[in-house]
Amino acid sequence: MTKEKVGIAFAKATIHLYYIANRYSVTKRISPFLVDFLFDNLADFKLELQSVASELSEQYLRDCIITICRRKKITIPTFKQSQPVHDNKFQIALSKYKNEYGSISIHELYKFIQETKFDWNGKIKPNIKLYEFYDTLNARDKHEFMQAYLNFHTEKQAIIEEAMDFIEYIPSEFKQKSNNLISLVYNNNELLNQWISKTSTKIMNMLQVKNPETDQEKLLHQYQSYFVFVPVSLHIHGLLSEILGNVGLYNDGVPIYKIKSQLRYSFDKQMVNAIPFKHNGGIMKYMNRNDRDDLISVFLDVLIESATIEISEDNIKLMKTMTKDVTSEEFLNRNEDGSCPALIVCDSEGSYKYPVIKIHPILENDLSNCRGKVSRFPMVVPPKPWTNLFEGGYLVHKECVFMARFDKTYLNYFKQVSYDGHLDSVFMTLNKLGSLAWAINPDMLKILNRAANMPQGFLKIPRPISDKVPKFKDKFAQQKYISSKGARITFNMLLDMANGFSKNGEMLYTPYQLDFRGRVYPSSNLSHILSDEFRCLFMFWHSKALGNDGFNWLKYHLSSMFGNSGFHMEQAIGFCDKHKQDIIDSAKYPFDGKQWWLKSKTPYQTLSACMELTKVWEFEEQGGNIEEFRTRFPVHQDGSCNGLQHYAALTRDERGGKAVNLLDEPKKQDIYMEVANIVESKLQALIDSPDETERLYAKLGLIVLSRKLVKTTVMTTVYGVTTIGAAGQVRNRIKDFVDDCNQNPQMKGTISEEALEKIQSESFKLGMFLANVILGSISSLFAPATAVQQWLRVNIKRVLSSFNSKSVMYIKNMKPELFEKVFTQPQSLRPIIWKVPSGFPVIQYYVKSPNNQNFQSVLSSVVASQGKRTLSPMSKYKSVNGIAPNYIHSLDAVHMMWTCNNMYNEGLSFAAVHDSFWTHPCDVKRMSTILRQEFVKLHTPDLLMSLRNDLMQQVKGSYQLVQFRSCDFPELAKRIKRLRQTYPCRDNLNEMLYYELTQLEQGTSEISLWIEDYDPKVYFNREEYNSSPQVPEKYVNNGREKTWVFVPVKIQDLPAKGKLDLNRVLQSEFFFH
Template sequence: MLEKKLAPSLPYVKSLFLGWFEPLRDVIEREQRLQKTKMQKAAYAPHIGLLPADKMAVIVMHKMMGLLMVGQEDGCIRLVQAAIRIGEAIEQEFKIQAYLEKSKRPRRRKNEGDRNVILCTQQEILRKKVMKLIKMKKLIEVQKLLRNEIEMESWGRDGQAKLGSRLIELLLESAFVQVPCDSLADCPPEILPAFRHTFKNISKENGKSINRYGVIECDPLVHKGFDSTARHMVIPYLPMLIPPKSWKGYDNGGHLFLPSYVMRTHGAQEQQKAIKSVPRKQLQKVFEALDTLGRTKWRINRRILDVIEIVWSRGGGIAGLVDRKDIQLPDRPETEDLTEIKKWRWSTRKAKKANSEMHAQRCDVELKLSVAHKMRDEEGFYYPHNIDFRGRAYPMHSHLNHLSSDLCRGILEFAEGKPLGKSGLHWLKIHLANIYGGGVEKLSYDRRLTFVKNHLRDIFDSAENPIDGNRWWISAEDPFQCLAACIDLTKALKSSSPHMAISHLPIHQDGSCNGLQHYAALGRDSLEAAAVNLVAGEKPADVYSEIAMRVREIIRKDSEKDPTVDPTALLAKVLVDQVDRKLVKQTVMTSVYGVTYVGAREQIKRRLEEKGLITDDRLLFGASCYAAKVTLNALGEMFEAARGIMKWLGDCAKIIASENEPVKWTTPLGLPVVQPYRNSERHQIRTSLQVLTLQREGQSVSVKRQKTAFPPNYVHSLDGSHMMMTAISCKNAGLHFAGVHDSFWTHACDVDRMNQILREEFVALYNIPILENLLDGFQTSFPTLTFPPLPDRGDFDLKKVLESPYFFN
């Protein structure tokens, strides 16, 4: 979320530091003196005296507040994570200071040799460079620069954790906040600890085993100020005002000065070695695709930004924006009845959880709006892209980008406009219908155009009076994108020459359950291909509706059974009128990406909660379990060939992982992929706060994770390849292109050409013997292992994709 080192630059945080600094500095000084004189020294004693107390105090406060503001859990951070990060920061500062002290310019002697003079000059140049980088707060570059200059052993995770834990303990002792009170009231101010150490529980998937972990939690008074400060954060990796550097290597490309890596490896050493070891020529297509995505020029749609600002200033709560007010906590019942007290506690917990989630969403909105304001007056800007280990591309800026929410997509548009032309006006109308959603996007193109024609009055009103008009746009599934399309279409239709109207709007063409499209192409199964629009039809085939229909029919039959004989009959009776496309959509979508039964159950449970018709928690859980089983069975029956390929991929992965080897493959574009899943090794460190459990990546691979993750990761590597191939061909054809995995974007006037290209590239991709190449690679790498034969394939003719209007639509 936010950059940790920059959080303390906020005015609100600075005001807290003013009260905390001196007490924390004093207790650190006291601890340093104590460890010097003690006969039996603590485990952290060798490190706690290495920096002055004031420096340590500042680092501890900065790191702690930064971690709390970016933490995955709202307003708290795991103790082990905080301890290691604080220990790391102290070690880093000590080593930099040690180098600066060592490299101070010595007085030159008269008879000093030329070689010593040259060495001194080199040291002076390096020292100046380090000082400059420190002033610019580029500590990563400082570390790189000094890697070979500082001859000191690392403190290791143990040493960092022990020191960090003790410093956190001292912060807990010394940092307080004052509760605001009426200045006229005759009472002493209430002082509360700013942080507290507590424990949280996390249940494992089986619901029986519980893990307990320690966290540092900030007081609500500290937490409350985060909402108003998020917009003032200094955000790193902002979009660039000039085109990004072309990618030429693992760490050569993207941003001009910020550290940039072509792949997000998250410390996976084998993956880093694999990508660094292949010839640059082999990665040429990957680099070219990333350069193409990075050179697409964007700008802020000011009209949409203005509307969002007004809606947000009025309290949010509409058009997908989170409500800016918290849910009021229920009052404690006056009765002592245990049932009522339990209900009250449950309601309070639920409200607090909702408030915590809304707080995180508010911070997210503020960050997105902050970036939009920074970029508002720019003529255009660019997003450098890199890839994850599977080869899927992402913008390196994480807040306001086109892969994000409807708010972001509504705010962003292409910097360069193009005349709509006849086909562009046609596609703009279809885009508006698609974005409106609600089932309209599943109609034929002619019926989508009719929908737009029938709603022209609403569209014009939305464009001309978005805030105080009828606000038809708010009822859309993607309201801000819908409003942007309404404005664009209104401008065109009310101009003297609609076909000549200039449009900056990106028009989307989305795959139809794209994961299953890739499996259908791999398996050449005609029935599955037709179910996911690889074959032309009068209207789009909707696999989600088809599965929903099958699930509904199974549940209807079960509901007619005798509940005394079949217990599922009761659950079926509850669900029989609740099965719709939305209930099964997420499970169907994620089935090809390895969703488990537990995952499917949770997805369906969330949809049932949204409907609000089942209020009893036990009944809700039972209904979710039953619906998940029925949905997965219906999927297995309908996509038998896809299931066969998934099983074959999983079996191959298990054979490889059983030899303690990670699964490796090369994508059709030459990208080497190594699955990073290994068993973690744990060891414990006793500290005065708690026993810290440190995890390290172990030597043994995780057979289970290698197996379950391989089918979805492999398909992701194929959809990433298809997107990159399309990006390169669009660039060569003179089109502007943006990609969101299985959603391809261009100007309205260029949609017909992009549609032709993306179909041609899909056919070209699957004309390669992909599974045969994969098996050959496995057999070459592991000649002593026996792999199962390739699954049977059908006789579907891939060229039919070229004629399918709804393949991407």
């Protein structure tokens, strides 16, 4: 034992005696002597108190040190993260992967996941995947395996979740560079540790001030008890990790409000992790949001002051020649000790300014290959079943079942709904979806890993991040660089995660959450819902034999992935047989062969299918029976423009239903081509237009017209796309067309240079012209769908502009600034609510953004004044524009859930990406039947009538403020005017209307009786106000006097329905395909 260790052991023993002495009044008197003895021994061994403190893991000894330092009025030393003793073998195993601050790098966490493999008491060989081993077992052994597996991985999962709160995002390249840069200055000590130590010491000194004077000191003293248990150094390390881990994500500095939003609740996590202290919640409940943000500001202030770096004069001269950035000059200013700042705070670039943190240019380059931040991993055991809003999903992390954060009013409503059992069916579906075990496809993972290392990128995989940042003046190049960089960072993060979880072949699960419409989303960053390059990685953990027609469904799947979505089964089989050699070549030589798979519209999923088909053929060649081949491959069935399918079913629209394959037609209908044909006929008609501009745009439109040109606009029609939005979509397609003509050898020469130049120069106006023609063509094909969208928007405006005395009274008392214009600019405090057939209540909760957001200082967070707990008005613009897509999404969510429930009730695997349903090849036929049956079941009731009833219930007892022309009903107008002159509040329009509103609800309104007698034609929003869904008469403002009155709110009658027979969906081959 070294002399230093002996001295530390003596010191620990002395501190323990001090602890014992202070426990009893009889021995307490000797505690001062023990303190003197302690410091005498430290002097004899030439030790600092900090050296002893660094070795203390027992909390009671740390508490004694703090007490001693306070009594002697000396600086409290910094304690390292203690590793609490647990019986959990995984926590002990994890400790070797952590750093001295209790944090763990993302790659070390992946290492831990890979190296703590379930070996079932040595029965599983090291190199075999768990799912492969499982397939070799008999039924009894499978049962025992699964029990042991779940016991092992439940503990492992809990530790992984706890570790995720303490992931360090400081890239290893940065650490290495910073160490090399300052090794001569700091005697090989790590630069980051120097910053952490220096910052922590300064903050601890502030905590020791007897009479705090500054706001920072007062705030720290307010939470002094917290820092007794949680060392300041842990927060400084976390703060540095957050800053350095985000540098690669932002081009002009890390926004401070982002840092605060990420670290705001780290205080709770540190408190729970630092000590097994059952009353730590008592401290935390008094730490409000503002105090948390202010504490982070204190840490930032001191860190920025303490984080310095020594740079030679040669490096400073070099920096001056390399950069023109104004803020870089601040990095060149030396401090009194000759060092330079490593971090500075400045305003962001652009017109909207907010404070950001920038790191010294010498260090920043090593953060360019940032791997991205992980928020949620897949799980290695099934998620905890959802039982209420906050119980379910991850084992340790508590999350809300809703993805977005809603305010208390929203959540309180759902708490009551959950308590009443109306969410039970939704929870049940989430639990079923979460119980599906996935595995990473090792063959496709190899493909992605190889493609990721290609210097120019490959297909949809962006190229590696370049150190050469475009000059600030070149805006286009800089935007392209930022976009590519962000995409690559996300790709790196997801690929690292796939590699981290793939080695052992463990079961992977994801919890599921909801959005407000009831749509389901995986919680994990890595999931099957991602784009083609990651979707190809997912296969079922459990295998199933292909059975009678599974092989044919594999072929059908490959054909569809390749782009043949309109093929019958026989055509798809013929396609795969014809291209058998191309498929095998793609599977065996994906990069070095003919690369047939690259011609596909979804190349990576196509390649995955090629590999699976090749395995089946090889199995057959070796004498195997194809029906017995066991596969984990998921086969998809996708809806045909699913949003319009729901519209056609709602309106019983036979023509529209045929266009989106609701009918049992022998040939698949191509709605995009049908719209393109309608557009073509309209443009042909305009060729002879007397208007010269129309003739020109018609001719140019016929040149660029294609299925691709109209597809995006048709798809987004269901989402209520505007003319401006559609014009933008068309302009993007025109740009693609021009680029293709210039770059594709097969296209060169097909269009004259003059025509291309004209298309390019007129692209803005041409885009708007074609957008109007396309939207008009869609409306003619789907007139009933357009009518429903209009019906929805009109009635939502009426609901949100309705009045009742309680709401107006609330505004008057709680929001007087809104009351001044409450009747001229109606503010609804109630969101739109409707119930879907599953019982789930959809609350379209679009609250107006507060207009008092501001940045009070450089280190302030974004302040959104909370004030008193008051209700916020709804955003009418968002509510009206959102109702059509949200209503349709709420229905497709029900369709997916009902399909899922029936699949699981029959013991079949099921996964979904909204309107794309997945299962094993052998079960596709059964899934196809179920999803058709559930669609018919969903739409058999009159869903629009149910929605109308919900809206009528919502406006029950409410009134609309409308107007009539005084000249049309002069006697009525005069009677109302005379009556209003008798009101005590006749000089204030708001008070006068409020008075009439209360009279209406009390049943004492004379005006309402007159309105019934005279029955004037009234107008609302410049349109005639009645119950008819027909196009209303417009109000013409002729400058004459009008009279405002209240009438009961009227929800329009439903648009007329067609004669579509829904049962034909059951026989439609291409409804989902």
